Amino acid sequence: MNLIPFLIVIPLAAAFFIPLVGKRIKISGDIISIAATISLSGISIFLASLIATQKVLMFEVGKWAAPMGISMVVDGFSVFMLVIVNSIAFLVALYSTGYIKKYTDTWKFYTLFMLMVGGMNGVLIAGDLFNMYVALEIAAIAGYALVAFGIDAEGLEASFKYAVMGAVGSSFMLMGIALLYSYTSTLNMADMANVIANKGASKIILFVSALFIMGFGLKAALVPFHAWLPDAHSSAPTPISAMLSGVLIKVLGIYALSRIFFNIFGMTPKISMILIGLAVISMVVAGILAFGQYDIKRLLAYSSISQIGYIALGLGIATPLSIMGALFHLFNHSISKSLLFLNAGAIESSMGTRDLRKMTGVLARSPVIGYTNLIGAMSISGIPPLGGFWSKIIIIFACIQADRPVLAFIAIAVSILTLGYYFKAVTPVLFGSKGTHLDNKSKPITVTMAVPMVILAILSVVSVLLLLPNTGRSFLDGAIAVLVKGAIR
Amino acid sequence: MITVYILCLVLFSVGLYCILRKRNLIKIIIGIGIMEYAVNLFFILSGYRTEGRSPIFASDQAIKNMVDPLPQAIVSTLIVIGLSLTLLIISIAIRIYEKYGTFDITRINKLKG
Numbered sequence: 001m002n003l004i005p006f007l008i009v010i011p012l013a014a015a016f017f018i019p020l021v022g023k024r025i026k027i028s029g030d031i032i033s034i035a036a037t038i039s040l041s042g043i044s045i046f047l048a049s050l051i052a053t054q055k056v057l058m059f060e061v062g063k064w065a066a067p068m069g070i071s072m073v074v075d076g077f078s079v080f081m082l083v084i085v086n087s088i089a090f091l092v093a094l095y096s097t098g099y100i101k102k103y104t105d106t107w108k109f110y111t112l113f114m115l116m117v118g119g120m121n122g123v124l125i126a127g128d129l130f131n132m133y134v135a136l137e138i139a140a141i142a143g144y145a146l147v148a149f150g151i152d153a154e155g156l157e158a159s160f161k162y163a164v165m166g167a168v169g170s171s172f173m174l175m176g177i178a179l180l181y182s183y184t185s186t187l188n189m190a191d192m193a194n195v196i197a198n199k200g201a202s203k204i205i206l207f208v209s210a211l212f213i214m215g216f217g218l219k220a221a222l223v224p225f226h227a228w229l230p231d232a233h234s235s236a237p238t239p240i241s242a243m244l245s246g247v248l249i250k251v252l253g254i255y256a257l258s259r260i261f262f263n264i265f266g267m268t269p270k271i272s273m274i275l276i277g278l279a280v281i282s283m284v285v286a287g288i289l290a291f292g293q294y295d296i297k298r299l300l301a302y303s304s305i306s307q308i309g310y311i312a313l314g315l316g317i318a319t320p321l322s323i324m325g326a327l328f329h330l331f332n333h334s335i336s337k338s339l340l341f342l343n344a345g346a347i348e349s350s351m352g353t354r355d356l357r358k359m360t361g362v363l364a365r366s367p368v369i370g371y372t373n374l375i376g377a378m379s380i381s382g383i384p385p386l387g388g389f390w391s392k393i394i395i396i397f398a399c400i401q402a403d404r405p406v407l408a409f410i411a412i413a414v415s416i417l418t419l420g421y422y423f424k425a426v427t428p429v430l431f432g433s434k435g436t437h438l439d440n441k442s443k444p445i446t447v448t449m450a451v452p453m454v455i456l457a458i459l460s461v462v463s464v465l466l467l468l469p470n471t472g473r474s475f476l477d478g479a480i481a482v483l484v485k486g487a488i489r
Numbered sequence: 490m491i492t493v494y495i496l497c498l499v500l501f502s503v504g505l506y507c508i509l510r511k512r513n514l515i516k517i518i519i520g521i522g523i524m525e526y527a528v529n530l531f532f533i534l535s536g537y538r539t540e541g542r543s544p545i546f547a548s549d550q551a552i553k554n555m556v557d558p559l560p561q562a563i564v565s566t567l568i569v570i571g572l573s574l575t576l577l578i579i580s581i582a583i584r585i586y587e588k589y590g591t592f593d594i595t596r597i598n599k600l601k602g
Contacts, residue, residue, distance in 0.1 A: 157585065164517060174528045
């Protein structure tokens with residue numbers, strides 16, 4: 001039996017059933033969404049084991065053959081992302097059961113959450129550009145609604161901003177897809193790549209590339225297009241911030257961008273230069289802006305932009321080593337940034353504030369939050385034994401290997417900047433004395449909130465296993481192999 | 490034919506201008522609508538053939554010049570997506586009005602930095 005369609009069917013079915021029973025039975029939303037996400041992670045890990053031997057899995061909807069019919073394709077890169085997305089979705093769903101109690105109508109939250117997961121899975125397995133666009137819109141619209149879920153003034157404002165900018169970005173994307181369709185008369189990605197390879201490069205491809213960089217760059221929040229991200233990610237309910245920062249910007253932005261530029265157009269020196277330029281601006285500008293933040297979630301959001309810059313830098317250089325660094329950094333960043341956002345939510349609900357200047361002594365109050373937060377911050381800012389260090393150093397070595405010492409210098413400087421703003425923010429919060437003025441509000445976190453944080457902390461410690469042969473290297477190599485095919489030769 | 494494409498581009502630019510320059514939330518939403526329809530129109534135009542007929546096979550008719558049906562199918566999907574987006578943004582705008590008491594985007598500025 002082909003398991004690929006279930007990656008879309010399960011979340012959409014869950015999103016359908018939760019409203020049916022959720023009004024009557026309060027706990028059904030929790031149970032259905034946890035069951036759905038755990039089965040999705042199971043399926044994606046099983047597909048990963050299949051991909052190790054078969055390279056490409058395909059499902060043709062209604063048995064119509066590939067260029068005409070709709071096809072769902074899973075290869076090394078998609079399965080790499082599928083495992084990340086669905087496992088983090090599971091952990092976030094588990095965390096939500098404890099966190100979401102402060103809102104009414106939790107079934108609406110889970111419905112939108114499952115729609116978002118379904119949309120992201122749809123982007124990852126889509127075999128043609130239009131289905132990718134539709135799935136992307138499903139995920140994005142669910143995201144706009146979830147940012148405004150709290151119905152507080154900030155959330156609504158951020159959601160409006162995000163929705164308007166997202167709609168503009170989508171229009172540009174769609175314009176690009178329309179132009180590409182009239183140029184190649186196909187929408188299937190593999191077919192499109194063949195047609196473009198036969199027809200050769202032309203000016204229309206350049207124009208379409210500009211439209212796509214605008215559209216997908218906006219979804220990935222590279223710097224000139226980043227204005228929505230700090231607002232949206234800091235105003236959303238915390239589990240959603242973790243999903244948005246951890247996986248949504250990577251799936252909608254980085255994954256879609258690299259699919260198009262590596263697998264359809266093929267990387268050219270021009271595109272590579274533009275990507276590197278955007279990446280460097282993102283890294284530096286967002287890194288500097290993060291210094292001025294005192295809201296813990298805003299600081300994390302700016303840090304996300306900066307780290308996305310690293311990923312785009314690795315993809316922009318487009319040598320096998322840099323692609324490996326970019327994908328490994330993507331993996332590490334999704335784990336540790338989700339962890340940090342979940343921590344921020346736990347701190348917020350146990351202390352009643354998000355202002356970094358007002359919180360102190362987290363480690364003394366709650367060792368679970370404190371130590372996991374320390375591990376997450378260390379991984380992101382690149383302290384040696386943790387995953388973030390290895391991915392950053394691979395990207396830096398790739399810059400040197402590609403004979404671009406200036407980029408290597410910038411990457412090192414930004415990593416020091418990252419270390420700077422994390423430890424400026426995190427050290428007093430963690431190691432400060434256990435203040436007395438907050439004690440009346442302080443309440444312990446639940447087990448369901450603690451377990452995902454501990455799992456994510458363990459994952460960010462052991463993520464280096466992906467680099468070692470025999471443990472997880474084939475998983476990473478499968479993803480690299482897909483992208484290297486389209487790299488500059 | 491080229492005139493139609495230019496008019497389509499003008500429509501797109503009108504929508505973009507409306508989003509960028511207008512201060513009223515509702516006008517911005519209308520701008521998004523205009524932009525979406527310009528893109529839809531562009532999709533339809535890409536499938537248009539002069540003197541083309543609908544692509545329905547009939548035994549007594551020779552098929553010479555057909556309109557491409559795929560963009561039309563795509564656009565019907567896009568209209569639904571656009572509808573859901575517009576609905577969502579309008580409901581958010583109504584809630585914003587309840588919280589801030591204004592539709593003026595320069596006065597909706599609690600988030601900074």
